Amino acid sequence: MTLTQFVAKQAFRNKRRTGMTIISIGVSLLLLTLMMTVWRAFYIDQGAPEAALRVVTRHRVSLAFFLPGSYRNKIRSVPGVVNVVPMSWFGGQYKDDKPENFFAQFGTDPAEAVKVYGEWNIPPEQQQAWIRDRAGALVGKKLAEKHGWKIGDKIILKGTIFPVDLNLTIRAITDADDAADALYFNYSYVEEAVGWAKGQDGMFAVRVDSADDVPVVSKAIDDMFRNSPTPTKTESEKAFQLGFIAMMGNVKAFILGISMAVVFAILLVSGNTMAMSIRERIREVAVLKTMGFTRRDVLTLFIGEGVAVSLIGGLAGVALANVLVHGVANSPAGGMMRGLSVTPGTLVVALTVAAFVGLVSAFVPAYRASDLGIAEGLRHLG
Amino acid sequence: MATSELMQETAVRTKVVEAIHISKIFSRDTFEVRALDDVSIDFYEGDFVALMGPSGSGKTSLLNMIAAIDRPTHGQMRVLGENIFAFNDQEAAQWRNRVIGYIFQTFNLIPVLTAAENVELPLLLTRLNKQQRREHVETALKLVGLGDRMTHLPKQLSGGQEQRVAIARAIVTDPKILLADEPTGDLDSHSATEVLEILKMLNEDFGKTIVMVTHDPHAASYAHVTRHLEKGMLLRL
Numbered sequence: 025m026t027l028t029q030f031v032a033k034q035a036f037r038n039k040r041r042t043g044m045t046i047i048s049i050g051v052s053l054l055l056l057t058l059m060m061t062v063w064r065a066f067y068i069d070q071g072a073p074e075a076a077l078r079v080v081t082r083h084r085v086s087l088a089f090f091l092p093g094s095y096r097n098k099i100r101s102v103p104g105v106v107n108v109v110p111m112s113w114f115g116g117q118y119k120d121d122k123p124e125n126f127f128a129q130f131g132t133d134p135a136e137a138v139k140v141y142g143e144w145n146i147p148p149e150q151q152q153a154w155i156r157d158r159a160g161a162l163v164g165k166k167l168a169e170k171h172g173w174k175i176g177d178k179i180i181l182k183g184t185i186f187p188v189d190l191n192l193t194i195r196a197i198t199d200a201d202d203a204a205d206a207l208y209f210n211y212s213y214v215e216e217a218v219g220w221a222k223g224q225d226g227m228f229a230v231r232v233d234s235a236d237d238v239p240v241v242s243k244a245i246d247d248m249f250r251n252s253p254t255p256t257k258t259e260s261e262k263a264f265q266l267g268f269i270a271m272m273g274n275v276k277a278f279i280l281g282i283s284m285a286v287v288f289a290i291l292l293v294s295g296n297t298m299a300m301s302i303r304e305r306i307r308e309v310a311v312l313k314t315m316g317f318t319r320r321d322v323l324t325l326f327i328g329e330g331v332a333v334s335l336i337g338g339l340a341g342v343a344l345a346n347v348l349v350h351g352v353a354n355s356p357a358g359g360m361m362r363g364l365s366v367t368p369g370t371l372v373v374a375l376t377v378a379a380f381v382g383l384v385s386a387f388v389p390a391y392r393a394s395d396l397g398i399a400e401g402l403r404h405l406g
Numbered sequence: 407m408a409t410s411e412l413m414q415e416t417a418v419r420t421k422v423v424e425a426i427h428i429s430k431i432f433s434r435d436t437f438e439v440r441a442l443d444d445v446s447i448d449f450y451e452g453d454f455v456a457l458m459g460p461s462g463s464g465k466t467s468l469l470n471m472i473a474a475i476d477r478p479t480h481g482q483m484r485v486l487g488e489n490i491f492a493f494n495d496q497e498a499a500q501w502r503n504r505v506i507g508y509i510f511q512t513f514n515l516i517p518v519l520t521a522a523e524n525v526e527l528p529l530l531l532t533r534l535n536k537q538q539r540r541e542h543v544e545t546a547l548k549l550v551g552l553g554d555r556m557t558h559l560p561k562q563l564s565g566g567q568e569q570r571v572a573i574a575r576a577i578v579t580d581p582k583i584l585l586a587d588e589p590t591g592d593l594d595s596h597s598a599t600e601v602l603e604i605l606k607m608l609n610e611d612f613g614k615t616i617v618m619v620t621h622d623p624h625a626a627s628y629a630h631v632t633r634h635l636e637k638g639m640l641l642r643l
């Protein structure tokens with residue numbers, strides 16, 4: 025036996041209690057890891073470097089209002105703008121209206137879109153085919169796999185916003201994460217078929233020549249249309265997504281609040297258990313000291329025990345979070361969560377929190393126990 | 407044995423414990439408890455001493471002084487020539503590990519550790535490697551007749567066996583002094599005799615100096631000398 029094994033055995037002397045502690049720490053750390061992952065994805069991750077060069081221009085009031093097609097060339101004239109393409113939500117039905125068959129469909133201008141979305145990285149011959157075919161479609165790899173689509177397959181999208189059914193041919197497939205669950209087609213298909221849609225675009229994706237120019241360019245675009253009947257709102261792609269979740273409330277404060285409550289709760293739970301478990305061993309501490317264990321040895325043993333138990337719970341929680349995030353990120357219903365992952369940084373932070381919880385919760389009872397005089401400890405009953 | 411012979415014999419033996427005017431006073435709210443009242447006593451190498459006295463007479467307190475577990479209000483203690491009350495916490499701990507084996511009335515084994523692991527505990531503080539530790543543990547357990555119970559947990563042992571494991575734990579670092587606080591107090595007479603035989607063997611064959619607190623005249627009969635404490639005072643021989 026080594027001191028480490030001694031600590032391990034002591035940690036599990038009351039299996040049920042230690043098991044409960046591990047589970048509660050595990051669940052808390054699971055929650056914390058999920059929170060941190062979402063936080064990270066929305067507030068820290070800048071996404072693909074390509075995304076940092078993109079801004080999205082939409083109607084100032086609502087996503088539901090269209091922008092005039094003429095804006096495309098006006099935006100193009102703003103210094104710093106390299107490319108502009110329409111991105112219009114089609115919202116069609118594939119096969120039926122079942123949620124599992126729902127996916128994002130955007131009408132765009134393929135020839136220029138491939139320049140705005142460099143990360144699509146489409147094989148040249150497929151890219152050519154998609155640009156050439158006005159009824160061609162580009163689809164994300166995951167979406168294609170899900171529906172068993174191959175290049176050349178024909179699919180029908182039934183219009184819900186626009187009174188037209190699109191007969192599309194799969195011409196290109198991209199494995200870019202951001203496009204994994206989406207379909208892109210040539211918007212002129214809709215414009216030709218639906219009279220009122222002509223010159224009406226949902227929004228514009230704009231490529232800027234350098235990330236540093238993003239704020240200036242965004243402001244210049246919005247300033248240009250400020251006094252027109254159709255004012256715009258331009259923001260980075262990231263900010264655009266953030267605005268999307270902001271609709272659900274103050275997510276940032278929510279995440280922070282929950283995380284802090286979680287850490288506080290596990291501190292209480294684990295502190296209470298450690299205190300209980302150590303109080304039972306007052307006499308044993310005195311016996312150990314009689315054998316030659318020092319105050320510091322005892323403190324180290326107990327803190328080691330607390331940290332070990334916490335870390336086991338933490339590891340379990342983090343592992344489970346990893347599995348969950350992976351599952352959600354790869355599921356069709358993943359939505360904004362797709363492409364998410366638990367980063368090594370998040371993992372380290374979560375485990376540090378676990379270790380910290382173990383340390384803090386063990387410290388006070390451990391210090392008290394280690395500090396008690398031997399004679400007094402030996403007289404202690406129980 | 408004539409008094410002169412006794413004096414001659416003690417004169418050549420090494421003084422192991424030298425308690426000099428030890429007093430221990432506990433102050434409670436309004437009055438004081440004199441757990442030890444000016445106790446002076448010497449123990450020599452190879453002594454087997456029984457300490458008797460009524461409950462509360464200071465027997466445990468005296469053992470605790472010898473083990474540097476507690477400090478006196480007044481007085482000095484030299485153990486193997488060292489002034490043990492000058493030790494700091496860490497020095498006292500290391501010294502106890504080396505010099506003192508302590509046996510309790512209630513065994514005080516750690517329930518989640520096997521017999522061998524309980525015995526090994528004091529060795530975890532030494533420089534011995536795994537193999538050496540295992541050898542020491544085996545030797546100690548065989549000495550108390552439990553070589554075949556190494557992997558048993560305390561709850562799988564009888565009281566007498568538990569106390570023998572506790573003795574093995576006390577002797578595993580080969581300390582010069584064994585302090586036993588009513589080691590047979592929780593045992594039936596058969597187990598008590600086994601334990602006393604072991605203490606006797608440790609004293610006679612291994613030269614351990616033993617100070618044993620007991621209420622039991624049968625146990626005291628194993629000792630060479632019996633000393634009595636009363637109200638913290640040592641009665642004259």
Ligand SMILES: Nc1ncnc2c1ncn2[C@@H]1O[C@H](COP(=O)(O)OP(=O)(O)OP(=O)(O)O)[C@@H](O)[C@H]1O
Nearest residue numbers: 432439440441459460461462463464465466467468
């Ligand atoms: N921490 C303490 N605070 C107050 N009084 C104490 C303390 N420790 C011991 N005493 C008192 O000192 C006296 C001697 O105690 P000690 O434990 O040495 O007696 P003992 O002879 O071992 O008794 P027993 O046979 O019951 O074990 C007792 O009156 C006891 O109540």
Ligand SMILES: [Mg+2]
Nearest residue numbers: 465466467587
């Ligand atoms: Mg006592």
